Amino acid sequence: MTRCKLYHRYAEGRGYHVRAKQRLVAGSIVLEEKPCAVALSHSAAEEQCRACLMNLPPKLREDPIKCTRKELGTFARETCLALRLLQCKRGEPPFQSNWDKFIGPQAGDDAHVLCTAAKAVVSAAKAAVEGEAAGAVVREEKAAAEAVCQVFTNSLEVLPSIPVACACSAETVHTGQPPAAMYSLISRLNHSCRANTAYHFKAGGAVVVRAVVDIEPDEELCISYLDPIQPLSRRQEDLQERFCFACSCERCKLEQRMQQSEAGASTNATKACISADTDQQDGRLGNAAAAWASLEAGILQVEGMGVHPYHYRCLGLYACLASACRVCAKLGAGRVALRRAAMYTLLQAGAVEAVLAVGEYGAMPHAARNWSEAGALLCEGRDSAIGAARQPAAEDSSRSSKRARVAEPSREASRQGRPGAAQWPDVLQNASAQKESPSSKRPRKSVPEPPSEFAAGVCAAWAALCAPCEPAADSLQGRYQCPSHSFCEGANGARSPPEEPCEASGREESVPAHQLCLDACPELSVLAGPAGFLSCSQPPAANQELRQALQKQLNGSGEAEEDLQRLEHIGHGRICSSDE
Numbered sequence: 026m027t028r029c030k031l032y033h034r035y036a037e038g039r040g041y042h043v044r045a046k047q048r049l050v051a052g053s054i055v056l057e058e059k060p061c062a063v064a065l066s067h068s069a070a071e072e073q074c075r076a077c078l079m080n081l082p083p084k085l086r087e088d089p090i091k092c093t094r095k096e097l098g099t100f101a102r103e104t105c106l107a108l109r110l111l112q113c114k115r116g117e118p119p120f121q122s123n124w125d126k127f128i129g130p131q132a133g134d135d136a137h138v139l140c141t142a143a144k145a146v147v148s149a150a151k152a153a154v155e156g157e158a159a160g161a162v163v164r165e166e167k168a169a170a171e172a173v174c175q176v177f178t179n180s181l182e183v184l185p186s187i188p189v190a191c192a193c194s195a196e197t198v199h200t201g202q203p204p205a206a207m208y209s210l211i212s213r214l215n216h217s218c219r220a221n222t223a224y225h226f227k228a229g230g231a232v233v234v235r236a237v238v239d240i241e242p243d244e245e246l247c248i249s250y251l252d253p254i255q256p257l258s259r260r261q262e263d264l265q266e267r268f269c270f271a272c273s274c275e276r277c278k279l280e281q282r283m284q285q286s287e288a289g290a291s292t293n294a295t296k297a298c299i300s301a302d303t304d305q306q307d308g309r310l311g312n313a314a315a316a317w318a319s320l321e322a323g324i325l326q327v328e329g330m331g332v333h334p335y336h337y338r339c340l341g342l343y344a345c346l347a348s349a350c351r352v353c354a355k356l357g358a359g360r361v362a363l364r365r366a367a368m369y370t371l372l373q374a375g376a377v378e379a380v381l382a383v384g385e386y387g388a389m390p391h392a393a394r395n396w397s398e399a400g401a402l403l404c405e406g407r408d409s410a411i412g413a414a415r416q417p418a419a420e421d422s423s424r425s426s427k428r429a430r431v432a433e434p435s436r437e438a439s440r441q442g443r444p445g446a447a448q449w450p451d452v453l454q455n456a457s458a459q460k461e462s463p464s465s466k467r468p469r470k471s472v473p474e475p476p477s478e479f480a481a482g483v484c485a486a487w488a489a490l491c492a493p494c495e496p497a498a499d500s501l502q503g504r505y506q507c508p509s510h511s512f513c514e515g516a517n518g519a520r521s522p523p524e525e526p527c528e529a530s531g532r533e534e535s536v537p538a539h540q541l542c543l544d545a546c547p548e549l550s551v552l553a554g555p556a557g558f559l560s561c562s563q564p565p566a567a568n569q570e571l572r573q574a575l576q577k578q579l580n581g582s583g584e585a586e587e588d589l590q591r592l593e594h595i596g597h598g599r600i601c602s603s604d605e
């Protein structure tokens with residue numbers, strides 16, 4: 026559903042892209058859209074797809090953008106089968122395929138995948154259309170392979186636990202792996218490292234796109250395919266590797282120009298800390314400390330404007346801060362930065378969990394990832410020996426999932442977390458294992474110390490958040506999801522408030538993850554404060570005291586231990602509670 030007037034155009038170099046017809050106000054929902062095609066696991070749906078496999082309308086190949094909705098629907102069904110055969114999914118045609126790049130000299134594994142995919146599609150086609158002329162099949166093979174490229178280029182990976190409804194089937198499907206879905210309009214949004222919109226998933230795989238800044242008429246709408254806090258080289262590398270293109274957004278161009286004009290490795294290192302949102306606006310590009318301060322001021326400003334701490338803008342700022350701190354810490358700004366990164370990830374994670382309670386559970390993977398990273402970071406800050414052993418845990422997670430525009434905790438990693446099994450150091454190891462390539466593993470230099478209460482609390486929360494509620498999956502099917510576990514496999518369907526505890530899982534599902542964390546470690550209360558203790562119904566004014574405490578802490582400087590003391594002091598004050 027388009028909430029605002031938009032249009033799409035074709036431009037050399039950027040392909041199709043979407044522009045606003047009217048002025049869009051920051052925060053407004055621009056577009057809400059259901060997938061047009063996803064993977065299908067149901068055999069009947071596959072049969073249905075098979076029947077139209079060879080029906081690629083010629084018009085579709087020649088000028089797909091002019092195709093009618095009906096024609097697109099046919100194509101979507103066909104390609105669903107291609108994707109099913111690939112264990113991958115795809116959708117509509119009016120998108121570029123990056124075909125040349127995929128089959129070009131740097132294609133790597135993709136060429137092999139494509140060939141396999143194309144062959145699979147063609148053999149299915151042969152089976153479906155007896156006696157088809159060989160020439161026609163060859164033509165279809167190329168079309169099929171191109172279709173697969175289109176999926177690689179345009180699909181969004183949806184949450185693992187979200188069942189996705191596809192236009193080509195009345196049924197909702199749950200594929201057992203994160204579905205990748207194609208969207209008629211959202212899949213046409215180009216990337217910018219300084220995007221003016223952001224998106225999140227809703228139940229059924231629908232995506233909601235919001236303007237994050239005011240957008241003028243005829244301005245192009247862009248999303249970010251990756252974590253924008255990363256330095257230029259890393260972003261370029263990521264986009265090239267995952268999406269086969271060299272980013273030409275304004276921010277990249279500006280940073281490239283700056284890199285050319287400013288020599289020196291040390292300034293380049295500092296530039297890595299550039300913030301996503303404020304860098305160019307306030308002229309502080311390249312100054313990590315200024316960008317950081319600016320973001321912090323941004324949080325307070327947003328809240329000062331009467332925006333609730335759960336507001337997506339605050340969450341976005343917390344995410345930016347966490348990323349900025351991580352980058353700073355990696356570049357040598359040290360333990361204070363790590364601790365701050367942990368704090369912001371916790372703030373964000375807790376807030377996201379609270380947001381889930383009002384139905385926006387598309388944010389869950391981010392919450393889970395943030396909890397795990399916060400735990401790792403806190404422990405790294407506390408013990409440098411452990412920190413050294415766990416270096417990869419702070420790695421940017423956007424690199425972990427090839428061709429997924431949403432960085433997800435892997436299923437395997439999710440499975441490893443079990444309630445009650447949040448043992449040090451296993452949880453953190455599990456949290457980081459998904460990001461660690463075999464070659465990057467180093468022997469541990471020292472035996473880790475026993476967990477601090479602080480770290481244990483975070484670990485417990487992480488485990489609770491990520492652990493799938495396996496025994497409950499069948500019994501929960503279609504009824505509701507456990508309030509604190511959106512990873513419950515098979516617990517699909519719209520989430521309504523639970524009427525009964527999730528007995529099958531053998532644990533108290535009603536305890537929110539952040540509460541587990543706080544039970545284990547009360548000193549976390551200040552970190553979880555805005556998120557964990559304030560209810561969405563509270564007016565922003567009620568959060569005044571908390572904001573002041575937060576500001577005080579943010580303004581603090583000094584060694585990590587001092588930071589922690591201050592934090593503990595505030596934490597024991599128990600600033601605000603939803604019960605109060």
Ligand SMILES: C[S@@+](CC[C@H](N)C(=O)[O-])C[C@H]1O[C@@H](n2cnc3c(N)ncnc32)[C@H](O)[C@@H]1O
Nearest residue numbers: 039040041120121179212213215216270272273
């Ligand atoms: C999801 S599609 C976006 C729609 C696409 N422009 C089309 O015509 O269908 C992603 C592809 O668009 C192109 N693209 C997106 N953002 C870009 C950017 N910032 N710079 C250069 N190419 C970009 C790349 O080829 C990328 O693989």
